[in-house]
Amino acid sequence: MQNKSDTQTLDLFDDSSDEDQKAIPLAEGAVVLRRYALDFAENIMDEIHTILDQAPLKKMYTPSGLPMSVLSSSCGQYGWLSDQQGYRYTHHDPQQSKPWPDIPKSFMQLAQNAAAQAGYQNFIPDSCLINCYRTGAKLSLHQDKDERDFSQPIVSVSLGLSAIFLFGGLERHIRPLRYRLEHGDVVVWGGATRLAFHGIEPIVAGQHPLTGDVRFNLTFRKVF
DNA sequence: TAGTGTCA
DNA sequence: TCCT
Numbered sequence: 760m761q762n763k764s765d766t767q768t769l770d771l772f773d774d775s776s777d778e779d780q781k782a783i784p785l786a787e788g789a790v791v792l793r794r795y796a797l798d799f800a801e802n803i804m805d806e807i808h809t810i811l812d813q814a815p816l817k818k819m820y821t822p823s824g825l826p827m828s829v830l831s832s833s834c835g836q837y838g839w840l841s842d843q844q845g846y847r848y849t850h851h852d853p854q855q856s857k858p859w860p861d862i863p864k865s866f867m868q869l870a871q872n873a874a875a876q877a878g879y880q881n882f883i884p885d886s887c888l889i890n891c892y893r894t895g896a897k898l899s900l901h902q903d904k905d906e907r908d909f910s911q912p913i914v915s916v917s918l919g920l921s922a923i924f925l926f927g928g929l930e931r932h933i934r935p936l937r938y939r940l941e942h943g944d945v946v947v948w949g950g951a952t953r954l955a956f957h958g959i960e961p962i963v964a965g966q967h968p969l970t971g972d973v974r975f976n977l978t979f980r981k982v983f
Numbered sequence: 984t985a986g987t988g989t990c991a
Numbered sequence: 992t993c994c995t
Contacts, residue, residue: 797992819993820994821993821994821995822994823995824994825995827993827994828994839993841992841993845992898993900993901992901993902993904993956992957993
């Protein structure tokens with residue numbers, strides 16, 4: 760870990776080899792499980808494509824009408840939506856007028872195991888947001904607070920192109936730590952950090968053997 | 984912050 | 992108010 764140039768940004772640099780699986784603490788209750796999902800990545804991508812056939816990726820707009828750069832879909836009992844009506848979870852994919860696809864068993868197992876590894880037992884998500892990041896796509900610093908249940912953690916799985924993850928504090932003014940998330944990395948945060956501000960810096964153009972020119976992210980939540 | 988927003 |  761070291762500071763970068765004239766900013767006070769805390770940058771975590773990882774010097775371990777690519778195959779190393781290990782837990783890297785970001786804060787109290789927040790950890791990166793490095794390469795945790797690597798062995799399941801091909802299966803996960805197959806499942807993602809099956810889900811997206813049923814519930815296609817869609818560009819979302821903030822309640823103010825501005826476009827988000829990521830493309831989104833969901834699976835599970837609840838799917839996340841954003842439009843002029845606001846942020847919310849629904850049982851149905853409005854574009855398909857049918858329920859969101861189920862969360863595959865392998866996803867449930869991965870999410871539950873990762874949560875347990877991070878110290879959160881019995882995590883049973885009821886929603887999985889699927890975000891697709893193309894070149895330049897980003898997510899500004901925000902909190903996940905549309906859920907009802909803040910006692911359960913967030914489990915985030917990175918696939919394909921890497922991205923700089925921003926992990927801040929409970930208030931927006933706290934300068935976030937920056938961490939480069941790579942294919943197979945899983946981030947878990949909860950407890951005192953459940954409502955931490957977080958985001959993703961613009962994706963740098965690249966190619967990944969499994970996902971091509973994009974990054975996929977799965978975010979598991981317990982909404983209700 | 985606060986908003987005809989996708990080029991404010 | 993997960994955008995600017």
